[in-house]
Amino acid sequence: MKLLTKTTLFFLTIALFVLFVGGIVFYFSFRYIMNHEVKRELVTEMHQVILHPPQSNIIGIDSVVFNLPVHYQILPVKDIHNPTLDFRDTLLFDNIMGRYQPYRMLSYETNLDGKPVRISISKSLLISDELIEYVAFVILLLSLILLLFIIAFNNYFFSRIWGKFFKTIDVIKDYNISDKKEITFPESEITEFNLLNQVFEKMHGRIKQDYQNLKEFIENISHEIQNPLAIIKSKVDLLQQNENIDKSQAGLIQSIQSSAIRLSNLNKSLILLSKIDNKQFSEREEFDIVENINFHLNNFEDIIKSKNISVQKIYKNPLVVWADSNLISIMLLNLLKNCIYHNFSSGTVEVMTESNTLIIKNSGKKLDINPEDLFKRFTKSSNKPDSLGLGLAIVKKICDYYNFSIQYTCQDNFHIITIIFK
């Protein structure tokens, strides 16, 4: 749930609760006050009647027909049973409106000219009821306006106050550790957001430092490994020239050499990967893919011939990319090398360019690894333990670097790599 929705809902719930409870309290207290007022007026009327008692000849007259706000009724009674005041609500017929209307009635028994009578003074409640209705309507209207204002202002303040926060979020979202450019957070008038920005800035500084250290460490170590490897390689070369070594020694030397070479190739490949990660290939030039493919295929010509692989080249159009020539060449070399090395003898290779797409299709044994892992580092087929398993990881990295899309599909005994150069 969005923060805005959450806070708006929260405010709305509270406002509705307060308005509901307030409305009920207000309604009852208002009614109480109105009733109290009517009661007071009735008592005042009663005192008026006591001060200026009416003539006894009006006994039995019902003044309701005159439709006065105050209505008197004086009725003879046998005895005075109950001298106390009696308040009650009642309905009296209104001649003009032609219907019963609510009245508040005060009745008491007294002696009028020595005759016991019951005097009832009634006051219409119509006005006070209307007033309550009107006030309730006004309160409802105000509540609605208040609610609308809560929603509108909440939206407004939300975008005003949290705007800087979302800018900070955007900065972090776009953040890429290998990017050289500095990140800056928007200054906010809110202390908490500035605090958040400071924390992020500090964290960024630390991460960057760590990343830099790690990068340098990897570069240094890769570089420093090359020297001892060069020494091992040269010593083994010298050792191999020795006439007196026997078969088993020759085998040992051989395996030292191939391990040293593997280590060296591994190192080179990892350096290459980390260089791509560090975006150290910023130079770009026009690079002819077709020409480079032909160059590599030429280089493998003898191998292709000895494996009796038939190569079919379908160049529907020239394919030129704007990239680092070295990287693209390494990428194509790895792809083409794979489709020759992992091919059957008398197999086929098909290279096709079409608009901005390069398709390399070759026959070969079904993968014994998960195709999804194909582009991951150190993924290698179980029957090639000596292989580094970095070739396709490098290809993928280069594709990612230039935003080329690469896809692997397998049909029967054919492996198809599709690269779309964007």
Add this chain to the structure above:
Amino acid sequence: MKILIVEDEIEMSESIVSYLKSEGYLCEHALTYDSAIDKISLYAYDIILVDLNLPDGNGIQIIRKLKESDFKGGIIITSARETLNDRILGLNSGADDYLIKPFHLAELNARIKSLTRRVLFKGGNTITLNEIKIKPDAHEVYIKGKLMDLTRKEFDLLLFLVTNKGRVLSKESIAEHLWGDYIDSADSFDFVYAHIKNLRKKLTNKGVGKYLQTVYGVGYKFIEN
């Protein structure tokens, strides 16, 4: 032929000296920038191997100094730096070749021989080994005066074997020489074997002696009898 090896790793430098000495070169080595500068100002060399990373200076500076002093010999850079930029910088400063560490000594030997032909003999020389005559720059091989039909890789292989004659060449060094970097050498061994087989067959068909020998468990060797 006199070679100066400028290399700060003493073990590496000793390996190179030992290999090249048995090829009949006169070798001297300098471990630092200063001693290299001293040596080139005092003595004359035909070929200089320069490592770029020296404890007290940069190999590029040595090359610049050599070029200023009108040095006529060949210069090979040996470096662990392998970016295109480093290579371009090195070659632009006046070096003739750039060899990335770690390298095989046989590869270094082949590069030195090729440089000797290019720089000192202006490419005009031929390599003769009994009935085999190789013209490296024309990519031609003559057996008893008759032109032999070889593929490009077979030619490269033969030249590599002949320039390192009497030496044992491992399959790895051959694979690296033929196909370069970024190749898993494990994948290439079969093809080295296939190439050797084809080359041997072609040589035998032309009546060439059994110079191309297999050294069991190690690699191959080209002998002169």
